[in-house]
Amino acid sequence: MRRSGGRAARTANPERGLAQRLPFAIFVAVSFGLLIFSKIYPTLNEQVQGVLIDVAAPVVDVLGEPVTAIRGFGTVVADTLNGAEKVEALRAENERLQRWRNVAMRLDGENAQLRALMRVSDEMQIPSISTRVVSDPGGPFVRAILLDAGAGKGVGKFQPVMDPSGVVGRIVTVGRQSSRALLLTDLNSRIPVFIRRTGDRGILVGDNSDRPKLAYLPMQSSARIGDEVFTSGDGGIFPSKLPVGIVDFVDGDTVRVKLAADLSRLDFVNVMAYVPLEKPEQSPVAQPLALPSGPSVAVETGPERPPVAFAPPADPVLPSPSLIPALRPPAPADPAAMPEASATPESPPPASAEDAAPAEAESLDETPAPSGGGT
Amino acid sequence: MAATLHRAAVAMRAGVPFLLGLLLAVLSFVPYGSPEFSVIMPSLTLPLVYYWTLYRAEAMPLAAAFAIGLWQDILVGGPLGLMALLLVVTRGVIESQRQVLLTQPFAVGWMGFALISAALSALAWSLAGLWWDHAFAVWPFIAHWGLGTAAYVPLAVGFRQIDKLLYEKA
Numbered sequence: 069m070r071r072s073g074g075r076a077a078r079t080a081n082p083e084r085g086l087a088q089r090l091p092f093a094i095f096v097a098v099s100f101g102l103l104i105f106s107k108i109y110p111t112l113n114e115q116v117q118g119v120l121i122d123v124a125a126p127v128v129d130v131l132g133e134p135v136t137a138i139r140g141f142g143t144v145v146a147d148t149l150n151g152a153e154k155v156e157a158l159r160a161e162n163e164r165l166q167r168w169r170n171v172a173m174r175l176d177g178e179n180a181q182l183r184a185l186m187r188v189s190d191e192m193q194i195p196s197i198s199t200r201v202v203s204d205p206g207g208p209f210v211r212a213i214l215l216d217a218g219a220g221k222g223v224g225k226f227q228p229v230m231d232p233s234g235v236v237g238r239i240v241t242v243g244r245q246s247s248r249a250l251l252l253t254d255l256n257s258r259i260p261v262f263i264r265r266t267g268d269r270g271i272l273v274g275d276n277s278d279r280p281k282l283a284y285l286p287m288q289s290s291a292r293i294g295d296e297v298f299t300s301g302d303g304g305i306f307p308s309k310l311p312v313g314i315v316d317f318v319d320g321d322t323v324r325v326k327l328a329a330d331l332s333r334l335d336f337v338n339v340m341a342y343v344p345l346e347k348p349e350q351s352p353v354a355q356p357l358a359l360p361s362g363p364s365v366a367v368e369t370g371p372e373r374p375p376v377a378f379a380p381p382a383d384p385v386l387p388s389p390s391l392i393p394a395l396r397p398p399a400p401a402d403p404a405a406m407p408e409a410s411a412t413p414e415s416p417p418p419a420s421a422e423d424a425a426p427a428e429a430e431s432l433d434e435t436p437a438p439s440g441g442g443t
Numbered sequence: 444m445a446a447t448l449h450r451a452a453v454a455m456r457a458g459v460p461f462l463l464g465l466l467l468a469v470l471s472f473v474p475y476g477s478p479e480f481s482v483i484m485p486s487l488t489l490p491l492v493y494y495w496t497l498y499r500a501e502a503m504p505l506a507a508a509f510a511i512g513l514w515q516d517i518l519v520g521g522p523l524g525l526m527a528l529l530l531v532v533t534r535g536v537i538e539s540q541r542q543v544l545l546t547q548p549f550a551v552g553w554m555g556f557a558l559i560s561a562a563l564s565a566l567a568w569s570l571a572g573l574w575w576d577h578a579f580a581v582w583p584f585i586a587h588w589g590l591g592t593a594a595y596v597p598l599a600v601g602f603r604q605i606d607k608l609l610y611e612k613a
Contacts, residue, residue: 092535095509099531102513102524107574113523120517128518131466132473139475203472203518204481208583209571210521214472241520248520255577276580278479332477 118243125214125246129202136335194307196230196338197221202246211237211254211276213334218243223339226305230338234311234328235259235299239339249337252280252312252327260302261312263295269302272312272325279316282323291315291323307342456609460495460502463605464488464511472518482583485591488515489563490598492530493556496537497544499606508534522574529563549599557592564588 106113147154199217217223219242229236229249237257241248250257257274261282270285285291295315301308317324467487475481488511495503512527519526536559537544544555564584572579 088538091505092531095505095531096528096535099509099512099524099528102516102527103522103570103574106523116523117517117520121520124514124517128469128472131469135470135473135475201474204474204484207471207484207486207519207521208482208579208587209575210519212520214518214520255575276482276583334474 114241117241117248120243121214121241121246121248122218122243125202125216125243128214129200129216132202194340194342196340197223198336198338199223200336201334205251208276211251211257211274212240212248213237213251213337215239215247215249215337215339216245217339218245218247220244222341223247224341224343227342228299228306228310228340230310230340231329231334231336233330234313235306236329236331236334236337238306247339249339251331252329253278253331259306259312260300261297262300263289263291263297263315265295266290269300270323272297277324278331279324279326282315282325285321285323289323292318297325307340457502459605459609460491460499460602461507461511464491464507465514467491468511468515468518471515483586483590485587485594486515486526487594487598488512488526488530489533489560489591490556490595491602492533493537493559493595494599494602496534497541497552498602499610500538500541503534505531505534521571525567525570525574528570529567532566533559533563553592553595553599556595560591560595561588 197217199215199221201213202216203214205211205213215223215229223239223242225239225242227239229238235252237249237251237254238259239247240250252259252272252274253276254274255276257272257280259272260269261272262269263282263285266289268285268289268291270282270289273281273283275281282291282297293315297312297315299306299308299310299312311328313325313327313329315323316326471484471487475484492503492508492511496508508530509527512525512530513523515526515530516523537555540555544552547555564587568579568581568584
């Protein structure tokens with residue numbers, strides 16, 4: 069085994085010592101140079117990374133296949149072992165969702181009628197593409213994932229990334245064939261949101277923990293555990309009314325949100341073709357996506373939203389109750405902490421069908437209603 | 444002809460640790476289905492650079508350590524050069540200490556790895572904090588370091604087998 073020269077050798081032969089140290093100094097300097105470059109020129113850094121992820125993503129994708137297969141096999145084994153319980157749970161959930169579906173259909177009809185009465189133009193639907201997640205965040209610094217779709221399939225910077233339950237993050241780097249999405253939990257993630265119950269607006273701030281903070285709420289905000297949080301659309305980067313999560317920790321000014329999206333099961337995500345509003349006077353336009361060519365991509369339509377040319381509403385009012393089980397707040401133990409949606413008998417009757425909807429929807433849950441609440 | 448083939452075989456042999464480094468970097472990022480684990484997932488490239496620099500330095504040149512680190516930086520999506528710097532520093536420090544470490548039993552080499560990875564975790568924590576202007580929580584780095592130190596033993600056993608296969612049986 070070859071042994072390199074030590075101190076004695078370098079003393080005896082200073083030229084050799086220098087020859088050994090010079091490459092080391094050069095590589096250290098280049099590494100520092102890259103660090104400084106990526107800090108000073110973030111845009112250029114993103115462009116470089118956009119090119120590089122097209123190389124990295126397919127490699128990660130191929131090498132990750134065995135791990136994914138093993139993980140899938142483990143899930144199958146676990147499901148088989150807990151088969152009976154699982155079937156029972158799924159049956160109960162199916163029944164519950166069927167009732168929610170009926171509510172949704174009825175409200176959808178009412179909504180359409182009211183829109184017709186008010187002569188509101190038809191809502192545009194934002195197209196989205198479904199794409200595979202090819203990498204985990206990996207490491208303590210960054211909470212980002214690589215996606216198997218890039219500019220070639222219509223993915224653009226800042227576009228929202230969703231899973232079936234809610235917002236996952238946004239696109240930050242775009243390559244031709246791949247892209248990188250920054251998760252809501254990353255410390256660089258900031259998205260404007262509002263609390264559905266109170267209408268309070270704030271910013272969801274990632275801090276690398278699994279429950280981002282809700283910051284910049286109004287001074288008198290009465291956020292409480294179980295409050296549903298949605299995107300507000302402020303700033304035009306995100307569309308409004310996308311489900312984000314529920315408040316699950318309140319301590320003074322510290323409010324934390326449990327995300328509706330399940331970040332532990334990000335196998336596929338939807339990237340919404342929402343074009344961010346760059347200037348206040350410009351209207352963002354939902355651009356059609358290029359038709360997918362890869363087997364992992366399928367064009368879908370995203371959740372309904374108002375025409376993107378509209379400014380975000382001054383008072384956020386959801387058109388329908390959340391139909392997303394992950395977003396339904398837990399039944400509070402303290403009646404005083406109940407969401408307003410489950411009106412008490414003493415509460416004034418809801419002013420509209422929209423106000424009534426949450427109460428109706430809550431009554432469909434099989435979880436015991438809090439005292440004084442519900443139907 | 445025979446000499447050319449021999450040179451090609453030698454070059455391929457020398458490239459194995461580098462390719463292994465690229466592969467191990469990727470394995471840190473494949474979806475394991477646990478966000479908690481992905482946060483503390485140990486760096487598999489650090490044991491690799493440590494082992495090959497210590498026991499077969501010619502198979503892990505500075506350029507290879509730098510390239511593996513840069514590849515890892517690309518996968519992370521953070522600052523370019525951070526992992527590259529850490530691996531280059533590992534290569535440089537271990538090479539300077541080879542004479543001492545090579546004469547020691549495996550457990551001492553393991554302790555050496557634990558020490559240098561602790562120092563590098565602290566360096567990474569500091570540089571990342573400066574780069575992002577954010578005080579990162581310390582516990583993920585401690586967990587990261589602990590898992591990495593634990594992972595060194597099985598990885599070193601694996602590297603030893605590859606080393607034997609490449610150099611002693613060749």
